[in-house]
Amino acid sequence: MGNVYFGFSHVGSVAVAVLIILAVMSVFSWAFIFYKWLQLKGLDRKNKVFLNKFIETKDKTSLEAFAKASDSIAGKLYLLNKESSSSAFTFFEMIARELEGGFPWLASVGATAPFVGLFGTVWGIINAFNNIGNVQSVTIATVAPGISEALITTAAGIFVAVPAVIGYNILHTKLSSLLNELDGFLEALSR
Incomplete structure (x- = not known):
């Protein structure tokens, strides 16, 4: 425990600023990851309910009533397609752009x-070398604070990047799957 404290006790103001920036990036990344995961999971669940009803139901009137009551994108696409396929396609593109929002930011954090x-x-x-230049004899105590500062910020940068990259890949795959399913449904409706 004392070793960890030693590493943080000698962190300079620039390193503190770097750590604060990384902490803010991390908080926003995790918030986006949790929000987007819940959003996509909810949308996927609602779409699957409607798509199962669409496959099972032969009565168009009850399916239309279910689509109106449903809070699914697939249900809205079904209703809009009854009016015109172009309005359903426009709605699909709008939803896709909206759902893709935030992904470039998450990728930027990871990068x-x-x-x-x-x-x-x-x-x-640089601080470690400055400390070497300021003393006559070089010891581990001379360079350790600068090196520990360097290692702390390196570890923090990796700690922030890895979850952002993994979150991006998992969520983007989930989003692509959802959009492909909806695109296939829209194509089936327009036939």
Whole structure:
């Protein structure tokens, strides 16, 4: 425990700023990941209920009533397609753009967090060399604070990037699957 405290007790103001930036990136990434996971899971569940009803129901009147009561994208596509296929297609494109919102930001966090941490690493190493230049004899105590600062920011950058990249890949795959299913449904409706 004392070793961990030693690592944080010598962190300079630039490294603290880097750690704060990484903490903000991490909080927003996790919030987006949880929000998007719940959103996509809910939409997928609602669509599956409607699509099962669509397959099982032969009565168009009861299916239309179910679509109106349903809070699914598939149900809305079904109703809009009855009016015109172009309005259903426009609605689908609008929903796809809306659901893809935030993904570029999450990808950016995954791509840039290691470099933000690397900036802190470089700064820590610069501090270590400055400490070497300020003393006559070089000991581990001279360079340890700068090196520990460098390692802390490096680890923090990786800690932020890895969940963002994994979250992006899992969520984007889930979104692609949902959109492909809806696109197939829309094509089937227009036939």
